[in-house]
Amino acid sequence: MAGKLFWDEPYRDAIDTVITAVDGDALTLKETIFYAFSGGQESDQGSIAGLPVLEAELGDGGPWYRMPSNHGLYAGDAVRVAIDWERRYRLMRLHSAAEIVLQLVYRALPGVRRIGAHIAADKARLDFSWPQSLGPLLESLSHELECFVEADLAIESGYSDEAAERRYWRVPGLESVPCCGTHPRRTSEIGALRLKRDNRGRGQERIELYLEDPYRHG
Numbered sequence: 001m002a003g004k005l006f007w008d009e010p011y012r013d014a015i016d017t018v019i020t021a022v023d024g025d026a027l028t029l030k031e032t033i034f035y036a037f038s039g040g041q042e043s044d045q046g047s048i049a050g051l052p053v054l055e056a057e058l059g060d061g062g063p064w065y066r067m068p069s070n071h072g073l074y075a076g077d078a079v080r081v082a083i084d085w086e087r088r089y090r091l092m093r094l095h096s097a098a099e100i101v102l103q104l105v106y107r108a109l110p111g112v113r114r115i116g117a118h119i120a121a122d123k124a125r126l127d128f129s130w131p132q133s134l135g136p137l138l139e140s141l142s143h144e145l146e147c148f149v150e151a152d153l154a155i156e157s158g159y160s161d162e163a164a165e166r167r168y169w170r171v172p173g174l175e176s177v178p179c180c181g182t183h184p185r186r187t188s189e190i191g192a193l194r195l196k197r198d199n200r201g202r203g204q205e206r207i208e209l210y211l212e213d214p215y216r217h218g
Helices: 085-108 135-150
Strands: 014-023 026-029 046-048 055-059 062-066 078-083 113-119 124-129 156-161 166-170 193-201 204-211
Touching: 078 085, 085 113, 085 124, 085 135, 085 204, 135 193
Parallel strands: none
Antiparallel strands: 014 026, 014 078, 026 062, 046 078, 055 062, 113 124, 124 204, 156 166, 193 204
16 A cells, blocks of 8 residues: 555655556556545646656555556656645645635534535535525635634644544634545635635535635745
């Protein structure tokens, strides 16, 4: 099983490691900082041995990375892994912002049910089953989210069951929730956001989150 350094060292943008297995155009690594799509968070983008990673997905032995068909790499090769840091940091910030908004919606609307979520580099979205518009809630959600950001609170992310690789996310004042994504260290890193409501029809409501300063550095 590959060592998933993206959890313990989410700010790391490059490592030197070794290929552990190759199966056609896919390979696995001894350690990896390259996040593969999971828990609604999109995969990182980047390179292995200077070649672009075309796709990253979870599988037996850890994340598998699909490479160009003529990659010429073999098990045992020493390689450098690098990720697009700007993109990773946007994903981290949006993921923590989405977790905060989710908790605030649960608090404001007892009985509301989340039915979907997606964290991309350009925006995050949360989908809910709710019979009324969430539009009137956006102003208070935006204000409460801003308060969490300005409070510069510690963001805790760790194992609830290390053997099973189950993880949690927690911020003071909010419930601990299962989450296997990557996150910044503090709420202040999230920065300014804009919330938008979208009606999906038939009792389905969506809240979208957009970073106002997407190129902010950690």
